[in-house]
Amino acid sequence: MNSIYKKIQASALKGEKLLAVLIDPDKVVIEKVPRFISKINQSVATHIFVGGSTVDENDTEYLVEEIKKHTNVPVILFPGDVNQITGKADGLLFLSLISGRDPNFLIGKHVESVSKLLQTALEIIPTGYILIESGNKSAVERVTNTQPMSRIDVSQITKTAKAGELLGMKLIYLEAGSGAKSPISEDIIKSVKNKLSIPLIVGGGIKSKEQLERTYASGANLVVIGTALEEDETFFEKIKK
Ligand code: 1GP
Numbered sequence: 001m002n003s004i005y006k007k008i009q010a011s012a013l014k015g016e017k018l019l020a021v022l023i024d025p026d027k028v029v030i031e032k033v034p035r036f037i038s039k040i041n042q043s044v045a046t047h048i049f050v051g052g053s054t055v056d057e058n059d060t061e062y063l064v065e066e067i068k069k070h071t072n073v074p075v076i077l078f079p080g081d082v083n084q085i086t087g088k089a090d091g092l093l094f095l096s097l098i099s100g101r102d103p104n105f106l107i108g109k110h111v112e113s114v115s116k117l118l119q120t121a122l123e124i125i126p127t128g129y130i131l132i133e134s135g136n137k138s139a140v141e142r143v144t145n146t147q148p149m150s151r152i153d154v155s156q157i158t159k160t161a162k163a164g165e166l167l168g169m170k171l172i173y174l175e176a177g178s179g180a181k182s183p184i185s186e187d188i189i190k191s192v193k194n195k196l197s198i199p200l201i202v203g204g205g206i207k208s209k210e211q212l213e214r215t216y217a218s219g220a221n222l223v224v225i226g227t228a229l230e231e232d233e234t235f236f237e238k239i240k241k
Contacts, residue, residue: 004047004074004091004123005170011046012199012221019212019239021045022078022203022226023067024052024178025059030066037070039229039236049224050089051078053139053178061086077122078224080143082113087120093173095129098164099157100146127171127201128164132157132184134205138177148177151184154191161192161200172196174220176204179227183211186218193219209238 011018021040028036040048048071050064060077065088067075076091077084085092097105117124131140133148141148149157161172174184174192183205193200202215203224215223228235 004076005125008171008199008222017044017216018046018222019044020047020049020076020201020203020222020224021229022049022051022178022224023063024226024230025050025055025063025084026052027230028063030063033063033066034070036233037067039233040073041071043236043239045073045239047222048073048075049078049093049226050075051080051084053080053143055080055084057083060084061088064088076125080140082109082116085113085116085120085122087122089122091123091125092117093127093129093171094124095127095173096164096169097131097140097144097146098128098160098169099130099132099149100144102144102146105144105146125171126169127173128161128167128169129173129175130157130160130164131175131177132188134176134183135181136177136179138175138180138204140175140177151188154188157188158191158195162195165196165198169198171199171201173201173203173224178204180205183215186214189215189218189220207235212239 074090077089078093131148133151176184184202199221201222202220207228
């Protein structure tokens with residue numbers, strides 16, 4: 001039990017760099033999954049996240065089943081809604097959108113998901129999810145109708161992350177939004193990391209090896225990349241094992 005989280009925690013303590021490839025059931029073409037997964041298997045990726053903002057019922061389960069046929073990399077749900085929960089995955093980021101003040105995304109959806117979760121053996125990882133403005137309107141902002149935090153208010157972002165930890169969350173995820181113009185800044189990552197005792201996830205808008213390295217150097221333990229790999233598979237070559 002708790003093996004996914006324990007491994008993330010152990011890697012974070014050792015300073016190992018973790019990388020999750022995000023696959024959005026809405027964007028992926030199912031026939032291309034085996035090839036895409038074989039690229040992941042040969043890359044330095046340590047996790048596969050599956051999730052999107054607007055996904056049809058059953059699409060996630062179908063996709064996860066297909067992914068699991070081709071890899072032993074742990075598959076973790078990163079759900080945009082309750083209908084994306086499937087027991088076929090290994091784990092679930094139980095996201096609470098602590099940058100916003102909408103009770104639905106802080107606790108409402110979680111209550112709604114309990115009956116479903118109790119029927120699965122998913123490892124559930126409570127995660128404080130912090131959306132930060134990044135130059136363009138993100139899908140998270142659109143779907144949740146919550147304001148991202150101002151990227152210049154580093155102090156407020158840091159306090160929000162720490163409050164999440166003090167509430168008992170096991171991970172903090174700093175999110176610039178999928179396809180963000182600019183990724184989360186080094187200042188923000190450093191400041192949050194400095195106050196945090198739990199592992200830190202950073203994602204959104206990371207498109208180059210340099211940006212990836214900078215994100216780790218600033219203190220991210222696990223980096224999430226979706227769009228850059230979806231749009232340009234040669235990026236996999238740059239992050240080969
Ligand atoms: C989005 O943080 C993830 O939720 C990944 O973003 O698609 O921009 O890599 P990208």
